[in-house]
Amino acid sequence: MSVHIGGQPGDIAERVLLPGDPMRAKWIAETFLQDAKCYTQVRGMLGFTGTYQGVPVSVQGSGMGMPSASIYTHELINEYGVKSVIRIGSCGALAPDLQLGDVVAAIGSATDSNMNRSRFDGLIDYAPVADFGLLRTAVEVAERQGTAIRVGPILAADAFYTDRPDLYDALADYGVLAVEMESAAIYTIAARYGAKALTILTVSDHIKTGAKMDSAQREQGFGDMVRIGLETAITGAS
Numbered sequence: 001m002s003v004h005i006g007g008q009p010g011d012i013a014e015r016v017l018l019p020g021d022p023m024r025a026k027w028i029a030e031t032f033l034q035d036a037k038c039y040t041q042v043r044g045m046l047g048f049t050g051t052y053q054g055v056p057v058s059v060q061g062s063g064m065g066m067p068s069a070s071i072y073t074h075e076l077i078n079e080y081g082v083k084s085v086i087r088i089g090s091c092g093a094l095a096p097d098l099q100l101g102d103v104v105a106a107i108g109s110a111t112d113s114n115m116n117r118s119r120f121d122g123l124i125d126y127a128p129v130a131d132f133g134l135l136r137t138a139v140e141v142a143e144r145q146g147t148a149i150r151v152g153p154i155l156a157a158d159a160f161y162t163d164r165p166d167l168y169d170a171l172a173d174y175g176v177l178a179v180e181m182e183s184a185a186i187y188t189i190a191a192r193y194g195a196k197a198l199t200i201l202t203v204s205d206h207i208k209t210g211a212k213m214d215s216a217q218r219e220q221g222f223g224d225m226v227r228i229g230l231e232t233a234i235t236g237a238s
Ligand SMILES: O=P(O)(O)O[C@H]1O[C@H](CO)[C@@H](O)[C@H]1O
Pocket: 019, 020, 021, 063, 064, 065, 088, 089, 090, 091, 160, 180, 181, 182, 218
């Protein structure tokens, strides 16, 4: 086992779905995977491995924010040999035409986090991006499944509650679709250690209108996105 994950080597599949919420991980495992077994409960950050259409897939909670997601992404790739991670998250819409429940795929991730700045000594503004193959597969899968998917850049923010809504307005002017809290770190760590990563999100809040889902919907209301993530994992991740 690693410091933060209780599984033994071999307990975790090469393809992992990464929701922030560990209870969403449990719901996905119980609802969509066959023969799912829980391999970790360390810190309550649940992880499960089962099969989807006969292919081994794991689903691991990653917590909220980039420091937490970085730990799980790093250990999954470096200590369990994970080859692809697909984040399955909620987000706040910045684009005026997005509605609650819409699905977004993040082609790239701007960030206000200092993690990458310190990684490059403050000299480079690294651009964290999705794996193109996974992104293309997710778009094709969504089309086959009849779910609209909006592809574009997002913001990975350190704060859920911002004091600078003016910056969100400016980002929307530059085509940034939505805000969440993990993608930049996941994309960067996957790139660093030779794994593939993609972030798919469902709009749970609208930053401009104030519309929002409740916590039960955030845990168990993202079936369309989960089906896209699972199908992408089994077809596009090898
Ligand atoms: O729904 P998850 O995957 O946790 O993602 C979003 O929700 C949390 C904030 O409520 C942050 O982790 C954010 O990125």
